[in-house]
Amino acid sequence: MDTIQYDNYIKILKEELITAMGCTEPIAIAFAAAKARAVLGQMPEKMLVRCSGNIIKNVKGVIVPNSGGQKGVEAAAILGAVAGNAELELQVISQVSPTEIEQTRVLYSQGLCQCELEEGTENLFIRVELSAGKETAAVEIRTKHNHIARIERNGQILFEQPDVVLKGAGDKSKLNIQDILDFAKIVNLDDIREIIGRQITYNSAISAEGLAHKWSSQVGQMLIQSGGNDVRTRARAAAAAGSDARMNGCALPVVINSGSGNQGITCTMPVVVYAKERGCDDDTLYRALVLTNLLSLHQKRYIGNLSAYCGAVSAGAAAACGIAYLDGADYDVIGKTLINTLGNVGGIVCDGAKASCAAKISSAVDAGIMGYEMARRDLFFPFGEGLVEKDYETTIQNIGRVGRLGMKSTDVEVLNIMIGK
Known part of the structure; x- marks a missing residue:
């Protein structure tokens, strides 16, 4: 990876992974x-x-x-x-x-x-x-x-000033799966340690708060109480619990992704849970989260930060790829994880930020993990079927087109229902 692309990816992470309350x-x-x-x-x-x-x-x-x-x-x-x-x-x-x-x-x-x-x-x-x-x-x-x-x-x-990010900002049009994977492997951790470390600290804290106390609909707690203590359930619960607390007014800060705290939590917590289960060192976890965050941003750039398309799907798919990275997955396993997830739950409707976001996060993470379990066994939804077409990048673009253009009328109707028109 050349210096220009390397610096671009660092800029993207610094601009996007910011703190919000x-x-x-x-x-x-x-x-x-x-x-x-x-x-x-x-x-x-x-x-x-x-x-x-x-x-x-x-x-x-x-x-x-x-x-x-x-x-x-x-x-x-x-x-x-x-x-x-x-x-x-x-x-x-x-x-x-x-x-x-x-x-x-x-x-x-x-x-x-x-x-x-x-x-x-x-x-x-x-x-x-x-x-x-x-x-x-x-x-x-x-x-x-x-x-x-x-x-x-x-x-x-x-x-x-124009309705674009400021001069000198990172160019997300340069994102692609292969370069993101390469960057995650070679990035100097000193360049991203503060950003990713803050994301782990803040998002883990609000997840722990959601698991410890009765926030909102208590999706995270319910998953642990009803689903056992396996790593897959704990990964879903950790992500959902952060949303439980956040949607009910918890004042703890989070590090966001694609303008969303819920998506930032979803990118972070499943990977953190699996890294602890696998006994991964901090360096491997940081690299996996670099991959996860950039893959989520890559998907959302085709959709936009706000639409009728639930952003938890993009984040859940990306988190599953981060889990795959912890296990040493290559480009094809990561690409198949993405298409398996998007081919399954792509298109969950966003009807506003609220308690049910935690449940949608749980579903997206679960679909992502299933997508990875398929991919690691070389099982994947065939190219040319539905929105899964030609290759991994084209499939992401297809999903983005549906979210940005195809769901415009859905967005209007959802809003009309919500405001009583």
Whole structure:
């Protein structure tokens, strides 16, 4: 691998594996609101949040962290304006007092904030508009959850940048299975040790929290209680439990993948569980997680961060490939693991962030492990059948096309059902 490609992959990991607290969509709304409050320079008298459908879908059913159990777009925005520190970006509401929680609850009941659907825009769009007397401020987030695209004050644009990642960012169009595998084998661990180490630490902590306490629908706990203690069940439970806690407002931070904490947890925990079971050293685990994270990002770049396609599928398939790497799998076993998983559960519908995400994560991880168990025995779904076509890369592209284009109408109908249209 040449130096340019090597450096590109390092950039991608540094940009994508960032820390967030709570479900990423309400946090992004709180971030935009906190930034708008800073621009306004005072507490607003009115707030309007305009969001794309996928943002509304992913905020409606989850508890906003550090909010005292409050849910929804309005609660996230008000808490961001009341207590948010925009300098912390996706940890914007990590420092909230009980007084600020109560203030948020009161302002919510008074109707301070309204939410409107922004139609005809990209899937990741948030615009927070604040006013106090004659003073106004607005902040727009596009493309990525922490990417501020525009800042306005009193109708004047103070800052604007394109709806793409900043100059010098990693180029995900260069990702491919073979190069990802090669990179995982040769990467200087000093270049990624901090990133991957933080991912293991944070995501393991929220997984442990989900297994130890009664969060949400308790999918992770249920799997252990009902399914025994084999490594496959523990891998599913560890991933699901992190989502159990996160969807119910647990304030512990996570390291995300493809803009999603659930996907970050799903990439991490099955590989961590299998590495411990196999007695793998830290270096092997780190390399397996490099592979897993990049393979998940590779799949999602064809779909986009937000769609009607459940991202847990991509992460679960990638995690199974990380498990395969722990066992010394080659390119073909990893490629067959991907197509076996995607040919099975590709297309699970995303109907917003909520308790059932944990169950979907469990299903995706289980399908991924089955896909690997097939692949290691040289069993795979034949090329040319269904969406499995020509080769591994083409199959990933086919799944991406279905998620990005084919499920557009599904996304609209899911949103219409959720908002009562």
